[in-house]
Amino acid sequence: MGTRTVLSSDDINRAITRIAHEILEANRGVEDLVILGIPTRGVVLAERIAQIIRRTGTAMPADFLGRLDITMYRDDLHRNPTREVTQTTIPSGGIDDKVVVLVDDVLYSGRTIRAALDALNAYGRPKAVRLAVLVDRGHRELPIRADYVGKNLPTAREERIMVHLDPIDNEDAVVISQ
């Protein structure tokens, strides 16, 4: 079983920084912006994107970062052992009429994002929903695409993509194994 590293720690940092700036540019500021990470690693990515946006000196609402657990909206619950539900935190201003950027580590079938769109629906009606992912590996099963992509990685279905992020994995790397 071979593994190879496709994104190093520096690559990941650059990708996240670029995504953060693209988000700022596309929204001409951040007044209506809400960033929601999808657990587990999407939450770490969302935190880092938010940190970079804050560092640009842009005047931010204090509370624009949250997390959206999509477990209870999945369409494959009955095919797997019981999944753990984690916390959902929506910024205090809610998501009505906001531009919500969903953040996840890998975009694959698109089913996680479909579940996330359903989950969002329960919290309000955003002005727009965007999607940021660190890796897009293809093989979509639903008509869903990302607005901000760290890296397009054409893969075979047999391959596994593993995203490691500090502090969960104590390192930053994207690894492919066969």
Added chain:
Amino acid sequence: MKHLLSAADLTVDEIVAILDLSDEMALVNQRENRKLPTLRNKTVVNLFFEDSTRTRISFEIAAKRLSADLINFSAKGSSVSKGESLKDTVQTLAASGVDAFVVRHSASGAPFNLAHRGWIDTPIINAGDGTHEHPTQALLDAMTIRERIFGLGNTKGKTLNGIRVMIVGDIAHSRVARSNFHLLTTLGAEVHLVAPPTLMPGGFGIHKHYDFDDALQSVKPDVVMMLRVQLERMSASFFPSESEYHRTWGLTSERFYRLDEKTSIMHPGPMNRGLEISSIAADSAQSTILQQVANGINVRMAVLYSLISGEKVVSE
């Protein structure tokens, strides 16, 4: 976990996981849109052989918030009154495609039989069996105690280590007391029992008291849980009169005023006001009675999710 039959079966980790999930369900229940699609396509049957309003409705709301289809079966007016056995009744229902049975029965052990006799292979949730157990009541009580002790939003992962809980009244006939004793003890709480000698069962640890006033003074409990006097389960005279019971074993207004103002007052309902609890205590800010009702829905959602959202668990 395939069934929920007894609080005594649960480990600390299992209990804390259910309580943490219940906290998430509580947040869902505060949203404007409280409906989750999680158990679409699942059918839950409330199988009630004994009267109940709050537990039955609580399970019904919980199942519906998760988008499960819920069927209410009550023994009254069913073929049970024509003499159909428990086994035939559940096999008939199970054959129509049921994902979980919520069972209440006046016979202790009825849910255990349904789970383990090999009659059916459907998850069973014990919603109260005779004088044995009522595990979801203990879970909702533990959730409520965690909220009161640690504060809302600060409960995740917490046990009840060192918390002093006093359960008062008809311990012998109470499945609520039994389930709470096991569950709260597993969570690390120190559970004290207070009852007249005629209503105190054997077993149940070392903290037993036969004088309510002495017990309050020496234990200084964080939580006082008053039990309902179950007149329907009493075939003999366990105490002389209702007014004497109130004076000796009830949470009278005098005892209430002597409590520390941080002490929570719990009651599983339905209350006999003026018998085991005075209105002053029941309606005070220290009373958690309505919080317990709300948490009942939260923990039952968590239990339903834990038992039937994933792929089918094959019985051992």
